[in-house]
Amino acid sequence: MRLLLALSLSAAVLLAQEGAREYGRSMTNSRQGIAATSQILASQAGADMLAAGGTAADAAIAANALLGVVEPMMDGIGGDLFSLYWDQREGKLYGLNASGWSAKKMTLEYFLVKSAKTVPSTGIDSVTVPGCVAGWAAIHKRFGKLPWERLFAPAIYYAREGFPVSERIAGYWGRSVKALSADAAGPAVFLPGGKAPKEGEMFRNPELARAYELIATQGAAAFYRGEIAGAIVAVERKLGGAMEAADLAEWEPEWVEPISTTYRGWRVFELPPNGQGMGALEMLNLMEQTGLSQHAPLSSAAMHWKIESMRLAYADMRKYITDPRFVKVPVTELLSKPYAQRRAAAIQKDRAGCAPEAGDPLGVSGNTTYLATVDASGNIASWIQSVSGGWGSYVAVPGFGFHLQNRGASFKLDRAHANVIAPRKRPFHTIIPGFAQKGGLRIGFGIMGGPVQPLSHAQFISNLADHGMNLQGAIESPRFVEGPSGKDAPACAVRMETRVPSDTRRELEAKGHKVVTVGTYSTSGVGVGQAVMHNAATGVNSASSDPRGDGAAIPQGAPR
DSSP states (O other): OHHHHHHHHHHHHHHHHHTOOSOSSOOEEESSOEEEESBHHHHHHHHHHHHTTOOHHHHHHHHHHHHHHHSTTTOSTTSEEEEEEEETTTTEEEEEEEOOOOOTTOOHHHHHTTTOSSOOSSSGGGOOOOOHHHHHHHHHHHHOOSOGGGGGHHHHHHHHHOEEOOHHHHHHHHTTHHHHHTSSSHHHHHSGGGSOOOTTOEEOOHHHHHHHHHHHHHTTHHHHTSHHHHHHHHHHHHTTOOOOHHHHHTOOOEEEOOEEEEETTEEEEEOOTTBSHHHHHHHHHHHTTSOGGGSOTTSHHHHHHHHHHHHHHHHHHHHHOSOTTTSOOOHHHHTOHHHHHHHHTTOBTTBOOOSOOOOOGGGSOOOEEEEEEEOTTOOEEEEEEEOSSTTTTSEEOTTTOOEEOOGGGGOBOOTTSTTBOOTTOOOOBOOOOEEEEETTEEEEEEEESGGGHHHHHHHHHHHHHTTOOOHHHHHHSOOEEEOOOSTTSOTTEEEEOTTSOHHHHHHHHHTTOEEEEOOSSOSSSSOEEEEEEEETTTOOEEEEEOTTSBOEEEEOOOOO
C-alpha cells in the first residue's frame, strides 16, 4: 500500500512538472497530413480530404469552402484569397494573389460626384470583384489531386443539412443583428425567425448549398460568367453599384513571387503588395537590431522594442503599399537591412514613439479566416481568405446565401495617395499568409485579424526564433496589437491580453505606452492563428491551432 502511494505521489509530481508550461494545448504531431483551421468541422473536412489521398491544396479548398458555411461573417465565396504553397517535389514556394479589382466604372470622379469624403465602409460602393473561387481553381489546377467536385461535398452537406453554431461565431452573429436586418436579401437566410442563431443551435443555408453545387459541377465559370455572376450583377444594378458582367468575367488571379527576409537563422516569406505582408518583414528587420533573445518574451524590454518596431513598420506600410501594377512600391528598399538599421536608430530605449512618420527607403541603397494544411508528402498550404469586415459589405447575393466583400473600403479618395481609387485596381489588402524555413523545417502560418496581422506574424516568428517556443506555444503566447484607434482613443495606445504580467504593463506605461487590456484569450482584436510544420529530416508533421478560436489541428486518420 505504501509503495502504491509513493508511486502515485511520484507520478503526480512528474505530471505537475510536465504541466508547468505557458500554453494550454499540446501540439498535434503525425506522420500523416494535418489540417488546422479556426472551426473544427472545417479541420475535419480538410483531414478527410487528406485521408482520401488529397494534397494539402485539396484539403485547403475543402476546409475553406466549409468555413464559408460555418463562419459566414468571416469568409466565403464573396471574398478574396491569398496563398503561399510549398511544393515538396519541386522544392519551391509559390505565391497566389487572388484579390479582385475594382469595377471599371469605379473612378475617383464616381465618388466625388456623390460628394463622398471616403469610400463607404459598407454597401454596394464598397464591393470589389471577389477573387476566392478563381483562386481555388488556379491552385487546384496546379496542385490538386482529387476531383474538383469532391472538394465541395462537405460544404454542400453542412449547408443543406445544417450544423450547430460554435461559441465564438455565435457571439459575432449576435452582435450583427441590426446591421444584417438592413439588407434586403440577408435576413431571410442569416436571421432565421428574425434572430441570430445561438451557440449549439442548428443553422442551415440551402441557398449557399446551391451556389456550391453550381461551382462543383460547372467550375469557377459558374461564379464569374454563369448564374452566380448574373445574380451579382443584378444586385449591383438594383442598388446602383458600378460592377458589370465584364468586371467579373475578365478578372483573373495572379501567380506572384514571394518576398522574404532573414531573422535569427530563419528565412521568412510573405506575399508582395498589394498585401501588407511587407510590414511583417520590415518589423522583423527592425526587431533584429537588438538582442531580444536575451530578454524574457513578456518582459517590458522585449515588448517595448517590438511595439516600437511595429509603429515604424506600420507607418511605412500605410504610406507605400498599393497595387504595384499602378504605382511602384519600393519593396527591395523597404526590406533592406541598412534601411532597418537607419529606422531602428529612432527607437528610444525608455520612451515610446507615439506617432512616427513614414521613412524614406529610397534614401538608402540597396475579420478573416486563416487555415494551414500539410500532407504526408510535406506539401504545405498557407492560406487566408476573407470578406474583409464582418459580413463584408452587408450586401447578400439573392438566391445564393453569401455576402459580397467590402474590400473597396480600403481605397483612398486622395489623388496624391498611392492607394487612391482607380478602375480595375486592387486595393491595399490586410489578409496575409506566412511561411518560414530553417534547414529542413518548413512552417506555414498565419494569424487573422485585419491590420494586426503583420505585427502578429512578427511576434510569432520571434516566439520561435528568440524565445525557443514550439508551434503551439508561439501561437498561444499573449499578443499585443495596435490601438484602439479613433478620436477618443488615447495617444500611443497598445492593446494586450491580460496574461501579459502586470509588472510588464506598468513598466510599459512608465515608458509612455498607453496599455489597454483585452482579456485573457481575447476572442477579438488580437487575431486567431494556425500553423503547420514539416520536418524533412524525420518526415513528421506538426500543427497548432489557436485556442482563441473554435478550431483544432486534426490529423488524417490511419490508412485503412
